[in-house]
Amino acid sequence: MPRTTPEIRSVKARAIVVPLKRLLKNAFGVFEAAPLVLIDVATDQGDGNSADDQFAAALQPQCRNERDWETRRKKDENGGKALTPAQKQEVEGRYQYCMTNPRTAGFYQTAEDAGEKKPQIWIHRNRETATTRLHESLHAYANPDVARKLPHFASEGMTEYFTRQIALRKNLAISPSYDGPFNAIQEFSARFGEDTLKQVYFQGQLSLICKNLVERFGEERLTSVDQFESIAYGLALIGRTPDPERWTIAASLPDGVGA
Numbered sequence: 001m002p003r004t005t006p007e008i009r010s011v012k013a014r015a016i017v018v019p020l021k022r023l024l025k026n027a028f029g030v031f032e033a034a035p036l037v038l039i040d041v042a043t044d045q046g047d048g049n050s051a052d053d054q055f056a057a058a059l060q061p062q063c064r065n066e067r068d069w070e071t072r073r074k075k076d077e078n079g080g081k082a083l084t085p086a087q088k089q090e091v092e093g094r095y096q097y098c099m100t101n102p103r104t105a106g107f108y109q110t111a112e113d114a115g116e117k118k119p120q121i122w123i124h125r126n127r128e129t130a131t132t133r134l135h136e137s138l139h140a141y142a143n144p145d146v147a148r149k150l151p152h153f154a155s156e157g158m159t160e161y162f163t164r165q166i167a168l169r170k171n172l173a174i175s176p177s178y179d180g181p182f183n184a185i186q187e188f189s190a191r192f193g194e195d196t197l198k199q200v201y202f203q204g205q206l207s208l209i210c211k212n213l214v215e216r217f218g219e220e221r222l223t224s225v226d227q228f229e230s231i232a233y234g235l236a237l238i239g240r241t242p243d244p245e246r247w248t249i250a251a252s253l254p255d256g257v258g259a
Ligand SMILES: [Zn+2]
Pocket: 107, 108, 135, 136, 139, 156, 159
C-alpha cells in the first residue's frame, strides 16, 4: 500500500487522572494518582486505536512466529540455502494473510510473545462465534511445548479437537474455521488413540508422537528428529488442505479406521 501523508480529521484532548499502581512519595506528600492529557488524533487512515487496529497489533507476534517457522522449513527444503524470491513471496503472502484474515476471531498469546507476565487471550467481539472463547481458553491448558515445538497447525488442530468435544457436550455450534487442522488431528487420534493425544497436549509428552509413528511406520523409516519434523510438517500440510481424505489413504490407515 503506498504511504501518503495522513490527513487529520479531528483532534480530541481529554484531561484524565490516572490511579498509580505504586504510590509515589516525595517531599510534598504521597500521590495516589497522576494527571495526564490524552490527545486522540483521527486521520483519514484511522486513528490506530480501533478494535481492528489493536487486534492486528496484538496478532503480529503470532504471525511472525508462523512466518519464522515457514522460513526455517523452506530453508531446510533447500538444503540450508536461502529462500528463492518465489519462496519469500509465498511466505510473505501467508504472513499478510495471517495479519489481515477477517475470520480470525481470537487468539492465544504466550506470556513471552505478549511481553506480559501472564499469557493473554484476545477475542474480536465482532467476529467471535459460540466456541471462540472456549477454543482460546483450551490453549491455556495445553502444555507450553505444544505451541513451542509443534507446527502451528498441529497445535490448532489439537486445541480444536478438545474444543469440539466440550462443544458437543454443551450443545454449542461448532465453527468450521479449524476444519483442516481438526481433521488431521482426528486422524491421528483415530490411529494412535485419544489418550495419546491427551498426553501430548496436556502433559507435553511430544515424544509420544514420534514413538507412535515409529511403531507404525518402522524404525528404519523414522529415525531422526528431522524425519519427525517433516512428519509434523506433513500434518501441517494436511491441515491446510480442504480435503484431507486423500491423505488418509496415503497414510494407509488399518482397516476399519478412518472410514
Ligand atoms: Zn487456536
